[in-house]
Amino acid sequence: xxxxxxxxxxxxxxxxAFSHQAALDAFGAAVDLFPLPTFDxxxxxxxxxxxxxxxxxxxxxxxxSVHENYxxxxxxxxxxxxxxxxxxxxxxxxxxxxxxxxxxxxxxxPVALAQCRRFFASHPGMEPVPAYDTAGSVxxxxxxxxxxxxxxxxxxxxxxxxxxxxxxxxxxDPRNYTxxxxxxxxxxxxxxxxKTSLVFTLENVPGAxxxxxxxxxxxxxxxxxxxxxxxxxxxxxYAFYLDVLGDPAGAVRAALAELGTVARDLRVLGSYRRQxxxx
Amino acid sequence: xxxxxxxxxxxxxxxxAFSHQAALDAFGAAVDLFPLPTFDxxxxxxxxxxxxxxxxxxxxxxxxSVHENYxxxxxxxxxxxxxxxxxxxxxxxxxxxxxxxxxxxxxxxPVALAQCRRFFASHPGMEPVPAYDTAGSVxxxxxxxxxxxxxxxxxxxxxxxxxxxxxxxxxxDPRNYTxxxxxxxxxxxxxxxxKTSLVFTLENVPGAxxxxxxxxxxxxxxxxxxxxxxxxxxxxxYAFYLDVLGDPAGAVRAALAELGTVARDLRVLGSYRRQxxxx
Numbered sequence: 001x002x003x004x005x006x007x008x009x010x011x012x013x014x015x016x017a018f019s020h021q022a023a024l025d026a027f028g029a030a031v032d033l034f035p036l037p038t039f040d041x042x043x044x045x046x047x048x049x050x051x052x053x054x055x056x057x058x059x060x061x062x063x064x065s066v067h068e069n070y071x072x073x074x075x076x077x078x079x080x081x082x083x084x085x086x087x088x089x090x091x092x093x094x095x096x097x098x099x100x101x102x103x104x105x106x107x108x109x110p111v112a113l114a115q116c117r118r119f120f121a122s123h124p125g126m127e128p129v130p131a132y133d134t135a136g137s138v139x140x141x142x143x144x145x146x147x148x149x150x151x152x153x154x155x156x157x158x159x160x161x162x163x164x165x166x167x168x169x170x171x172x173d174p175r176n177y178t179x180x181x182x183x184x185x186x187x188x189x190x191x192x193x194x195k196t197s198l199v200f201t202l203e204n205v206p207g208a209x210x211x212x213x214x215x216x217x218x219x220x221x222x223x224x225x226x227x228x229x230x231x232x233x234x235x236x237x238y239a240f241y242l243d244v245l246g247d248p249a250g251a252v253r254a255a256l257a258e259l260g261t262v263a264r265d266l267r268v269l270g271s272y273r274r275q276x277x278x279x
Numbered sequence: 280x281x282x283x284x285x286x287x288x289x290x291x292x293x294x295x296a297f298s299h300q301a302a303l304d305a306f307g308a309a310v311d312l313f314p315l316p317t318f319d320x321x322x323x324x325x326x327x328x329x330x331x332x333x334x335x336x337x338x339x340x341x342x343x344s345v346h347e348n349y350x351x352x353x354x355x356x357x358x359x360x361x362x363x364x365x366x367x368x369x370x371x372x373x374x375x376x377x378x379x380x381x382x383x384x385x386x387x388x389p390v391a392l393a394q395c396r397r398f399f400a401s402h403p404g405m406e407p408v409p410a411y412d413t414a415g416s417v418x419x420x421x422x423x424x425x426x427x428x429x430x431x432x433x434x435x436x437x438x439x440x441x442x443x444x445x446x447x448x449x450x451x452d453p454r455n456y457t458x459x460x461x462x463x464x465x466x467x468x469x470x471x472x473x474k475t476s477l478v479f480t481l482e483n484v485p486g487a488x489x490x491x492x493x494x495x496x497x498x499x500x501x502x503x504x505x506x507x508x509x510x511x512x513x514x515x516x517y518a519f520y521l522d523v524l525g526d527p528a529g530a531v532r533a534a535l536a537e538l539g540t541v542a543r544d545l546r547v548l549g550s551y552r553r554q555x556x557x558x
Contacts, residue, residue, distance in 0.1 A: 061514035067343055177514050209505065210489065210496035217489035224515065226488065226507055235340035235456050235556060236503065277514060 006032040010042045010051035016135030016157025018086050022180040023055045024156075025278075026084040039069060043076050046183050054078070054183040059225075060088070061177040063111055070229050070241050073181075073269055074199050080181045080270030081188030083195070087278050088176040090116060092167040093138050093158045094150040100166055105129050107137040108152035116152060116170045126150075138163050177277060181270075190249050193271040195224065198256070199241045200263035201231065208262070209240065215258040216244055219251040224274075239265075245274065285311040289321045289330035295414030295436025297365050301459040302334045303435075304557075305363040318348060322355050325462050333357070333462040338504075339367070340456040342390055349508050349520050352460075352548055353478050359460045359549030360467035362474070366557050367455040369395060371446040372417050372437045373429040379445055384408050386416040387431035395431060395449045405429075417442050456556060460549075469528050472550040474503065477535070478520045479542035480510065487541070488519065494537040495523055498530040503553075518544070524553065 009031050011019035023031050034051045036042050046054040056073075059065045073080070090112055094103060106113075106120075107129040113120075120128055129148045131137045137151035142161045150166065151157075158165050181197075202208040216223060225243040230236075246252045248271035260266050288310050290298035302310050313330045315321050325333040335352075338344045352359070369391055373382060385392075385399075386408040392399075399407055408427045410416045416430035421440045429445065430436075437444050460476075481487040495502060504522040509515075525531045527550035539545050 059509075061509055062511060064346055064509045067346075173512065175512050175514055179515075206499050206501035207496035209502055210492040213489040213492065217486035220485050222485035223488055225517070226505070228505055228507075230338075230340055230343045232341060233452065233454050235454055236338075236458075238504070 006030045008032045008051040010034040010045045010054040012039045014135040016160045056181045059179045078183040079187040081184045082182035082272045090170040091165045093163045103150045105148040106150045107131040107148035118172045119170045195274040196271040197269040200266040215255040221246045285309045287311045287330040289313040289324045289333040291318045293414040295439045301363045335460045338458045357462040358466040360463045361461035361551045369449040370444045372442045382429045384427040385429045386410040386427035397451045398449045474553040475550040476548040479545040494534040500525045
């Protein structure tokens with residue numbers, strides 16, 4: 001698909017969302033963006049083939065995992081074929097001509113507002129207004145007459161909607177990164193991959209998780225992440241999601257073979273190339 | 280404190296919240312309830328001694344952990360001294376005299392609304408309205424003229440506010456339990472305790488989590504739960520929260536001594552008696 005013109009990439013949220021930035025980082029400017037209102041719609045659109053890829057936020061370095069997206073990954077037949085990491089830089093954005101003095105009400109997604117506490121503390125005349133989306137708050141500002149004078153979103157959103165960045169770098173903590181997974185109907189190539197995401201459940205017996213992790217530890221395979229999610233209808237039992245590092249055709253394959261004898265419902269979600277933190 | 284009259288117990292939410300039910304289950308009817316608007320206020324109120332105990336939701340069997348409350352536990356000097364498990368039974372509640380036919384708009388916390396999908400599907404004339412609280416939606420219904428005709432909350436809330444249960448057992452899945460932790464300024468007694476909650480961080484080296492869990496596995500100490508949360512300022516590093524089962528003065532103490540040589544920032548949050556699922 002990649003060589004036959006622009007790639008259709010599904011995201012949750014409006015154009016200008018951080019998922020859009022992640023899609024541009026992963027695929028370059030020749031992306032045919034397919035914005036969708038919900039994560040469920042994103043999974044459906046890629047599964048049905050109406051988009052070649054989906055870009056899904058899975059974890060923020062401050063707020064933690066997007067847990068429901070782990071549930072969706074397990075329920076879906078899609079494969080993880082890449083990851084991409086976006087540095088979350090938040091801007092105060094307004095209609096052209098608005099001055100900082102004219103800003104009273106500032107809309108954004110509640111998570112973004114919560115990451116700008118210091119900015120609001122130093123601008124007591126400004127009131128945060130929770131909204132459904134970062135980029136959507138800018139779109140509404142430009143298109144409608146919403147109940148706010150400015151929005152907090154990406155610089156990308158300001159450019160797309162013809163709005164202006166009044167203040168940049170609003171975020172309290174610059175070590176604010178979101179990790180996105182790229183989803184596809186077909187698995188990616190193992191060549192060059194050095195990270196594998198998987199999910200499994202365990203018998204409810206003492207030491208089961210320790211034994212499961214031992215499959216990787218004895219081979220020196222590093223665990224990058226572990227996440228647990230409840231199993232529906234089985235209170236206080238969990239599915240475990242792991243990201244492990246190493247050659248998926250080497251030590252990781254051997255570890256998975258051993259894990260398969262210990263775990264139930266083992267499934268590899270995908271192998272892909274690990275990405276460093278962006279500058 | 281317990282023998283000198285009613286115990287002051289802090290909860291987040293209004294009277295009639297499931298946290299209130301948890302407080303009644305844990306301490307009996309002679310509870311002097313201290314309702315607070317936020318979880319941060321709950322921690323403060325117990326830390327300052329204005330309440331003897333706090334009752335904190337930590338996990339729902341369908342929705343998963345209340346992750347931010349793990350962060351708060353680590354940041355707080357309070358001790359976990361008990362757990363209590365509430366079966367979440369959701370009722371459709373209205374002002375006396377309202378009939379089912381007269382109900383158009385139904386308010387509740389978004390998580391409660393999401394757990395009643397089947398009820399809304401079979402009552403297409405009813406519209407879910409997201410609100411800040413389950414019991415608070417009943418209180419507003421009785422006290423104010425809010426934009427809804429009914430609320431979804433506990434039977435306890437209906438009774439407290441003089442409202443009526445129109446329909447019971449709205450929840451899609453009856454295996455819907457919330458586990459609460461009881462917090463106190465002083466640790467609880469080890470005698471009778473068979474569950475211990477702890478938190479630690481690890482060196483970022485291969486096999487570190489496997490080695491940490493090995494402290495428990497080699498002693499046959501069962502792991503009831505593992506949760507991970509991001510470390511602020513250290514992207515893709517985590518704190519690990521464990522619940523382990525067994526005698527805190529026996530095998531668990533030995534395991535903790537060994538874990539202390541592997542883990543960083545190890546802290547025991549508390550030892551207490553494990554509770555079964557309620558009927």
